[in-house]
Amino acid sequence: MARSRKPLSVWLFVLLFWVPLAAQSAERVTLEHDGLTLVGHLQDPADRADGIFLMLHGTLAHGRMETMAVLQDLLAAQGQNSLSVNLSFGIDAREGMFECDRPVTHGLQEHFAELEAWMDWLRAEGYGPVTLLGHSRGGNQVARFHQEWDPEDVRALVLIAPSTFDAERAAASYEAQSDMPLVTRLDQATELMRMDQPETLLRDVRFLYCEELDVAPTAFLSYYAPDEAHDTPTLIDGIGTPTLVILGSEDDVVADLPERMGSLADPANVSTVTIDGAGHFFRDFFADDVVDAILDFTQRH
Structure with a gap:
């Protein structure tokens, strides 16, 4: 319509x-x-x-x-x-x-x-x-x-x-914007959660439209982890x-x-x-x- x-x-x-x-x-x-x-x-x-x-x-x-x-x-x-x-x-x-x-x-x-x-x-x-x-x-x-x-x-x-x-498109876009593979950041966030450190921030990372800031691992994963x-x-x-x-x-x-x-x-x-x-x-x-x-x-x- x-x-x-x-x-x-x-x-x-x-x-x-x-x-x-x-x-x-x-x-x-x-x-x-x-x-x-x-x-x-x-x-x-x-x-x-x-x-x-x-x-x-x-x-x-x-x-x-x-x-x-x-x-x-x-x-x-x-x-x-x-x-x-x-x-x-x-x-x-x-x-x-x-x-x-x-x-x-x-x-x-x-x-x-x-x-x-x-x-x-x-x-x-x-x-x-x-x-x-x-x-x-x-x-x-x-x-x-x-x-x-x-x-x-x-x-x-x-x-x-x-x-x-689209997971591949998202990963390619993130790397182009930040010169850092998305999987690297996801692994860092996942490791902080595995170590029971949800309050420990990822430092100076690309997040959405922001070129560089600190982000809680749970927040980063909720936006960037591949999920249908x-x-x-x-x-x-x-x-x-x-x-x-x-x-x-x-x-x-x-x-x-x-x-x-x-x-x-x-x-x-x-x-x-x-x-x-x-x-x-x-x-x-x-x-x-x-x-x-x-x-x-x-x-x-």
């Missing part, structure tokens, strides 16, 4: 009447968890019982980065509740992009524990069923959270340009929960995603929508097409 740009007259109407709504800021909310203050951004124009989107950003980003903020504002304009959260990465009250200026102590399991804490918070605040929504690596991570932690009250998943994974669960199409093949995957036809970050989605063995609960002309971040009016696709999907589930 593909979507194309709307006529200019529609966009002029949107510009005239949506801008005041978009100017409304999300409410900053906080949650105490594991000795840290977690930060989220809440918009709830609808009855809480109607449910809410729990939104997760991409790699080392935050809940009000451009893509997330625009989608959240557009959802609010359509009467949809949403909470867009910041992963802490072990930083108290973390806001903004991760600046690669401090150690990384949190890996995937710590991320999932934070998502579970937000799920508990939403239940305590009286919100109804949750739709997990993630962009890029955040799409993979909310899907993994759903599959591995089995949280309660999840209505559906919305994965926007979710990440793919890093690959979203593999992860959701045969999933039992209604799942929407949104692709951009011009996305060169996960360029293999359309082909990979087309090869699912059991796509019974997976819907795929392609936004014609959109890149990885669905900037400008492509975000409106994303929200249209989301609402079409959630109204059917």
